[in-house]
Amino acid sequence: MTVTAPARDTPAVATASHSPVPLWRLTAVELRKMADTRSGAWLLAVVALLAVAVVTVLSLTADARFDFGGLLGPTVLPAAVLLPVLGVLSVTSEWSQRATLTTYALVPRRMRVAAAKVLAALALAVLAYAACLLATAAALPFAGGPDPWHLPAAALGKAGLFLVVNVLLGVAFGMVLLNSALAIVLYFVLPIAWSILGEMVTALSGPAQWLDLSVTSGLLLEPVMTGRDWARLGTSVAVWIVAPLALGLIRVARREVK
Amino acid sequence: MIEVAHLTKRYGAQTAVDDVSFRCTPGTVTGFLGPNGAGKSTTMRMICGLTPPTGGHATVAGRPYRQLPNPGREVGILLDASAQHPGRTGRETLALAAQLLRVPSSRVGELLTCVDLPSSAARKRVGDYSLGMRQRLGLAQALLGEPRALILDEPANGLDPEGIFWMRGLLRDFADRGGTVLLSSHLLREVEAVADRLVMIGNGRVVAQGAKDELLSGAGMRVRALDPAALRAALATAGLSASPADGGALLVDAEAEAVGRAAATAGVVLLELQPGRARGLEEMFLSLTNGTTAPEGTAR
Numbered sequence: 001m002t003v004t005a006p007a008r009d010t011p012a013v014a015t016a017s018h019s020p021v022p023l024w025r026l027t028a029v030e031l032r033k034m035a036d037t038r039s040g041a042w043l044l045a046v047v048a049l050l051a052v053a054v055v056t057v058l059s060l061t062a063d064a065r066f067d068f069g070g071l072l073g074p075t076v077l078p079a080a081v082l083l084p085v086l087g088v089l090s091v092t093s094e095w096s097q098r099a100t101l102t103t104y105a106l107v108p109r110r111m112r113v114a115a116a117k118v119l120a121a122l123a124l125a126v127l128a129y130a131a132c133l134l135a136t137a138a139a140l141p142f143a144g145g146p147d148p149w150h151l152p153a154a155a156l157g158k159a160g161l162f163l164v165v166n167v168l169l170g171v172a173f174g175m176v177l178l179n180s181a182l183a184i185v186l187y188f189v190l191p192i193a194w195s196i197l198g199e200m201v202t203a204l205s206g207p208a209q210w211l212d213l214s215v216t217s218g219l220l221l222e223p224v225m226t227g228r229d230w231a232r233l234g235t236s237v238a239v240w241i242v243a244p245l246a247l248g249l250i251r252v253a254r255r256e257v258k
Numbered sequence: 259m260i261e262v263a264h265l266t267k268r269y270g271a272q273t274a275v276d277d278v279s280f281r282c283t284p285g286t287v288t289g290f291l292g293p294n295g296a297g298k299s300t301t302m303r304m305i306c307g308l309t310p311p312t313g314g315h316a317t318v319a320g321r322p323y324r325q326l327p328n329p330g331r332e333v334g335i336l337l338d339a340s341a342q343h344p345g346r347t348g349r350e351t352l353a354l355a356a357q358l359l360r361v362p363s364s365r366v367g368e369l370l371t372c373v374d375l376p377s378s379a380a381r382k383r384v385g386d387y388s389l390g391m392r393q394r395l396g397l398a399q400a401l402l403g404e405p406r407a408l409i410l411d412e413p414a415n416g417l418d419p420e421g422i423f424w425m426r427g428l429l430r431d432f433a434d435r436g437g438t439v440l441l442s443s444h445l446l447r448e449v450e451a452v453a454d455r456l457v458m459i460g461n462g463r464v465v466a467q468g469a470k471d472e473l474l475s476g477a478g479m480r481v482r483a484l485d486p487a488a489l490r491a492a493l494a495t496a497g498l499s500a501s502p503a504d505g506g507a508l509l510v511d512a513e514a515e516a517v518g519r520a521a522a523t524a525g526v527v528l529l530e531l532q533p534g535r536a537r538g539l540e541e542m543f544l545s546l547t548n549g550t551t552a553p554e555g556t557a558r
Binding site (some may be wrong): 018019020021025026028029032033036037038039040093094097098099100101102104105106107108109256257258 | 303306307308309310323324326327328329330331332335337338340341342343344345346350354355357358359360383399
């Protein structure tokens with residue numbers, strides 16, 4: 001039976017191995033944790049399948065003539081809708097499965113773990129975006145209109161930002177609620193609630209223009225965004241992402257791990 | 259190596275842990291004993307910086323746990339074997355920890371072998387594991403960073419008798435190589451078999467602590483004769499005080515030799531002569547286990 005010897009190796013090795021876990025390593029681990037569970041792997045597979053389906057259907061539709069920028073928006077949508085769930089689960093599954101007992105025993109500085117989760121969600125969005133760009137490019141020869149490779153830099157940036165905003169929304173909801181079911185339901189129900197309420201209550205339709213993140217983030221997929229549009233987006237991001245994230249960080253830092 | 263000083267935890271009016279102090283030194287296994295709800299897990303979580311204490315402090319390797327740069331390389335923790343993501347395979351669970359601790363991934367395989375989880379089991383998801391398998395996985399995770407100390411909460415739960423025997427050997431071996439082990443249990447017998455030192459708590463307070471041998475001995479000799487009356491007379495003649503024990507035996511407050519000589523002088527046939535079990539400790543433990551977990555004991 002080989003049992004770990006408590007004795008140390010050479011001091012040099014020991015010192016190196018006792019340095020704190022660097023943030024990039026923590027981020028890499030968090031990114032891996034998003035994909036290595038059954039639910040995570042399925043979710044990613046579904047996102048990939050939907051993205052391919054969207055691209056395929058759009059390029060096979062006879063009268064659809066897209067340029068790069070036009071096709072990119074629809075391709076990004078499945079990821080923008082479903083990857084936030086992964087962001088939610090990245091935070092909440094640890095608390096509901098009590099895996100925090102292990103996570104915070106290995107890395108007691110909870111803010112570092114939280115930062116790594118946010119960075120991992122950003123990395124996930126960037127990777128997904130890269131995949132979407134590839135899928136779009138691959139479909140262009142079939143779907144392309146007269147100027148298929150037309151992709152303004154602004155459109156390239158905004159579609160990526162759209163994905164980032166959505167994934168961060170998931171992380172923020174997860175962190176403030178620390179409960180998978182609640183956070184996921186709220187994430188899906190909130191835009192519906194906004195649109196229903198906005199139609200029924202006329203007084204709400206005005207604020208909805210500024211506070212309904214599903215509407216304001218949708219502006220990122222429009223060809224042109226005015227300064228007012230950016231202000232609307234900024235407001236709803238502050239309310240639905242920045243504020244919950246800040247509250248969530250406080251909750252995570254204070255909550256007793258059991 | 260592990261030092262606990264006046265740790266206290268209150269939840270509202272209820273005191274879960276009340277002024278608990280003890281220390282665990284390298285080369286020893288410390289058994290942390292107490293009935294369910296006595297405050298063992300809360301104390302261990304406070305040691306590991308997971309639960310903020312109301313008062314007192316704890317250090318591991320001379321520092322508060324949360325200030326250890328890479329704690330997994332210093333101390334292996336297993337607080338709850340079930341606290342793992344069920345959708346991850348056993349091997350992946352270890353691989354993640356290995357990546358964090360910066361130990362070579364080959365150690366994952368070594369430890370799976372060490373804790374006797376075959377590769378077929380390691381490929382399964384933790385959600386499909388029995389409690390015993392989770393304990394083995396948790397122990398592997400605790401050992402992964404080649405720590406010098408182990409903190410294990412009820413590690414024998416769910417293990418079969420063979421598994422318990424195996425784990426005792428592993429912990430004994432770890433301590434004999436200079437490691438420090440703190441393990442909790444609600445079973446006196448289980449801890450007795452492996453621990454050098456015992457810390458017993460009830461209702462959040464330490465009720466007894468010290469070297470196991472000291473705590474468990476000191477109860478004199480247990481002696482049983484063919485003719486109990488003759489034995490009692492013989493002991494009285496020799497000036498030894500005796501009290502009745504279970505099974506018709508007597509508990510004598512004297513060395514084995516003195517008891518043997520007294521019996522031999524009187525020609526009494528002995529059936530049994532052995533160190534008496536520490537009835538004090540065992541009775542204390544039983545009284546802790548019986549009903550004193552009720553809240554009135556903790557309310558002050």
